[in-house]
Amino acid sequence: MAAHVTTPGAVEPKMWLGGIEPMKASYGKLMMWFFLISDTFTFSALLVAYGTARFSFPAFTGKHEDFTFSNMYWPVPERVYEAVPFLHGVSLPLVFVGIMTFILIASSVTMVLAVEAGHRMDRANVEKYMLWTILGGFTFLGCQAWEWSHFIHGTDAGTVMKVIENGTWVEKTIFGANLTENQYGPPAFADFFFFITGFHGTHVFSGVILNILIFFRAATGFYDKRGSYEMVEKVGLYWHFVDLVWVFVFTFFYLV
Amino acid sequence: MAEVHHHHVHNQDPEAGAEQRKAIWKTFWILLIITSLEFLIAFTVPHGILKITIFIVMTIVKAFYIVGEFMHLKHETKTLIWSILVPVIFVAWLILALMLEGNAIFEAIFG
Numbered sequence: 001m002a003a004h005v006t007t008p009g010a011v012e013p014k015m016w017l018g019g020i021e022p023m024k025a026s027y028g029k030l031m032m033w034f035f036l037i038s039d040t041f042t043f044s045a046l047l048v049a050y051g052t053a054r055f056s057f058p059a060f061t062g063k064h065e066d067f068t069f070s071n072m073y074w075p076v077p078e079r080v081y082e083a084v085p086f087l088h089g090v091s092l093p094l095v096f097v098g099i100m101t102f103i104l105i106a107s108s109v110t111m112v113l114a115v116e117a118g119h120r121m122d123r124a125n126v127e128k129y130m131l132w133t134i135l136g137g138f139t140f141l142g143c144q145a146w147e148w149s150h151f152i153h154g155t156d157a158g159t160v161m162k163v164i165e166n167g168t169w170v171e172k173t174i175f176g177a178n179l180t181e182n183q184y185g186p187p188a189f190a191d192f193f194f195f196i197t198g199f200h201g202t203h204v205f206s207g208v209i210l211n212i213l214i215f216f217r218a219a220t221g222f223y224d225k226r227g228s229y230e231m232v233e234k235v236g237l238y239w240h241f242v243d244l245v246w247v248f249v250f251t252f253f254y255l256v
Numbered sequence: 257m258a259e260v261h262h263h264h265v266h267n268q269d270p271e272a273g274a275e276q277r278k279a280i281w282k283t284f285w286i287l288l289i290i291t292s293l294e295f296l297i298a299f300t301v302p303h304g305i306l307k308i309t310i311f312i313v314m315t316i317v318k319a320f321y322i323v324g325e326f327m328h329l330k331h332e333t334k335t336l337i338w339s340i341l342v343p344v345i346f347v348a349w350l351i352l353a354l355m356l357e358g359n360a361i362f363e364a365i366f367g
Contacts, residue, residue, distance in 0.1 A: 044350060116277060
């Protein structure tokens with residue numbers, strides 16, 4: 001600060017008194033970070049609510065291979081998610097969700113490569129990597145649509161369950177799941193599946209829309225004219241956050 | 257809108273940023289290996305506290321790499337890092353409070 005020339009009436013620049021970026025990040029980038037913190041709270045609330053519901057239901061205590069679907073206990077997730085497209089009737093636990101995880105991680109890598117290319121004002125590479133990221137996002141959404149469809153329609157045999165209908169206990173075969181009926185376990189399990197993966201999928205969808213916008217603006221030379229590709233970085237933060245949330249959903253919904 | 261912050265050196269040289277690209281791919285392989293290990297553990301380790309603990313630790317390691325490297329938080333200023341990490345304490349409290357609550361509901365109905 002010794003080299004600072006003070007003119008009469010001028011205020012010495014101080015860290016938190018304006019005119020300086022104390023966090024060395026632009027306004028837009030900081031606001032994206034604080035938005036993501038608020039989004040963290042929303043997703044945490046959903047996942048913690050899932051944990052609470054799970055703890056308040058009995059767990060399946062029998063041998064792993066003896067597991068059958070029932071609304072008397074919480075299901076073992078790897079027995080619920082074991083279907084893969086084109087392989088009807090083959091039990092492949094967690095394989096499809098593993099592929100989805102890989103797609104999202106890979107699209108996160110192409111996104112960060114686009115950000116890196118943006119730092120060098122390398123328009124061609126920003127375009128290339130944004131396209132790969134968009135493709136990854138659409139593929140993930142397609143996978144999720146298939147998974148939802150399978151979850152809703154259920155297995156061939158369905159599950160015979162005792163449920164209360166109009167005040168009396170009835171025994172009936174339930175196929176698949178919706179918000180009130182669930183062949184895989186208690187209805188709450190299906191509700192959480194729809195809400196948590198649905199809320200995450202909505203985030204992926206809006207991320208893809210933003211990525212398309214960024215691609216369009218990069219391709220039309222908007223960021224070259226502006227002299228900065230920082231928008232790629234801001235939307236990149238959002239896209240990585242979506243990947244981050246999936247890491248937690250994957251662990252707490254599918255693995256544990 | 258015209259105000260732009262240049263934190264990075266703009267360079268047309270294709271060799272520029274090679275170091276960063278290397279770090280990006282390294283992070284990718286770490287994430288891929290951890291995810292593969294999670295699969296291995298899912299089918300080999302019996303269900304229990306140990307398995308859940310391993311999964312949670314691995315998830316936090318993955319989160320560290322995504323936030324630290326991909327989101328670049330590791331290389332930001334200390335103030336920014338703490339502004340993001342400190343609010344997460346509330347999440348830790350929420351987890352603890354509602355786990356106890358869930359257990360209390362279980363005891364009340366089935367206990």
